[in-house]
């Protein structure tokens with residue numbers, strides 16, 4: 001069995017009045033949301049980069065440049081669907097996905113299960129292969145001051161063959 005590991009990291013500035021979407025889930029109660037050319041879903045972007053990194057397929061900026069009007073306001077789950085298609089063409093399957101979100105807002109834990117289910121549906125894996133963890137910035141740094149949301153993702157792919 002061939003295994004490949006990938007990591008992804010993304011950060012988006014949080015601003016008033018933007019819809020707050022993370023892991024494909026809308027936090028409608030949140031007063032701030034991630035600024036971005038697409039929907040700003042930092043978690044899904046980090047997951048995309050982890051998948052691309054594991055498969056050796058480049059990065060999100062190369063595939064979906066923020067200068068391309070096609071991706072303006074894009075639903076990041078659609079971008080993830082495209083990337084998962086590219087990874088599958090290389091005959092990889094997902095062993096597991098481990099995500100960490102660092103932010104003051106929104107409060108992640110009540111929606112962590114919904115996020116797992118959204119991402120699992122796109123990646124066609126049981127949700128127990130996806131882990132979503134959240135932590136806060138302890139009042140320091142841009143996350144601690146509530147200025148941004150940061151996401152880190154590690155993905156393990158395998159060929160599924162012995």
Ligand code: MG
Nearest residue numbers: 010011042045
């Ligand atoms: Mg991004």
